[in-house]
Amino acid sequence: MNTEKHLNALIASYETVIENVGEDVRREGLVKTPERAAKAMEFLTSGYEQDGPAILRKAMFAEDYKDMVVVKDIELYSLCEHHMLPFFGKAHIAYIPDGHIVGLSKLPRVVDVFARRLQVQERLTHDILECINDTLRPQGVAVVIEAAHMCMMMRGVQKQNSVTTTSGFRGQFEKQETRNEFLKLISSNLS
Structure with a gap:
């Protein structure tokens, strides 16, 4: 504390x-x-003092909605645990409810909980995915993170244009058809 x-x-x-x-x-x-x-x-590093599942549980609502819910382009800022330099980018999250939906603002809050810790992008993706999956118990969850890492840009290999993408899928998103729909939605500009 x-x-x-x-x-x-x-x-x-x-x-x-x-x-x-x-x-x-x-x-x-x-x-x-x-x-x-x-x-x-x-x-x-304030994420160590926050509880992702508790944030989700505060805004869970019984609802008979069974189609995909997508929140994309969630800004994230974190610190690489290897060099304590920033990495930053976007998270894209989808879930297919199974009796409960969650307040949409809670998904970006969960991203912040885990991003505001010393992290690696791979674990950050997994932490967000498992928090949503274990708490909401949906039919499926998908998380994709795209980030630029200052440890690769400012030092080391010094590659300014590299972006790292990580992904995780559970439940219905392990099916190619559902995964492809999600990936198409996050890559399109619908507005």
């Missing part, structure tokens, strides 16, 4: 990092940087 003691420990850690890269933490432009960085890190 984020407490003043926790925040102060993060601030001290950022002071150490700044000093270890050869900067003067007392320099005017850097005086407040450790505190700002610590508060940013608390926000960027």
